[in-house]
Amino acid sequence: xxxxxxxxxxxxxxxxxxxxxxxxxxxxxxxxxxxxxxxxxxxxxxxxxxxxxxxxxxxxxxxxxxxxxxxxxxxxxxxxxxxxxxxxxxxxxxxxxxxxxxxxxxxxxxxxxxxxxxxxxxxxxxxxxxxxxxxxxxxxxxxxx
Numbered sequence: 001x002x003x004x005x006x007x008x009x010x011x012x013x014x015x016x017x018x019x020x021x022x023x024x025x026x027x028x029x030x031x032x033x034x035x036x037x038x039x040x041x042x043x044x045x046x047x048x049x050x051x052x053x054x055x056x057x058x059x060x061x062x063x064x065x066x067x068x069x070x071x072x073x074x075x076x077x078x079x080x081x082x083x084x085x086x087x088x089x090x091x092x093x094x095x096x097x098x099x100x101x102x103x104x105x106x107x108x109x110x111x112x113x114x115x116x117x118x119x120x121x122x123x124x125x126x127x128x129x130x131x132x133x134x135x136x137x138x139x140x141x142x143x144x145x
Contacts, residue, residue: 004127006112007143008042016045017123020091020116025056030070031086031112040086046070059102060090087111097124099137113137
């Protein structure tokens with residue numbers, strides 16, 4: 001893919017990071033908006049419940065009912081939907097916002113993955129192209145507006 005342009009409002013980014021900062025555990029949420037070629041715009045952040053039965057401080061599993069409810073409202077499932085599923089945001093409460101082995105191996109969707117670290121007050125974004133043979137997560141810039 002050529003250079004990815006991912007734009008997000010400061011308000012939505014603040015909503016994401018505030019949600020992450022509010023929990024000692026990993027949080028997870030979905031990003032929806034519009035895709036136009038390599039230009040994607042996040043228009044909504046949907047917090048999802050972390051139902052992981054493992055150590056939630058380093059692991060997340062989005063509630064499948066909440067996740068499917070969100071997907072049904074997007075073109076990922078419904079061709080008549082007005083919004084696209086753009087990707088996943090989650091936190092690393094005590095580590096840098098760098099994809100872990102679990103993040104890379106567990107990535108199930110082509111899209112943007114945003115990671116926020118409350119401890120280091122840092123947010124990074126990555127694009128995963130869905131290629132399961134190499135599982136590259138390319139760093140991308142967040143264009144805030």
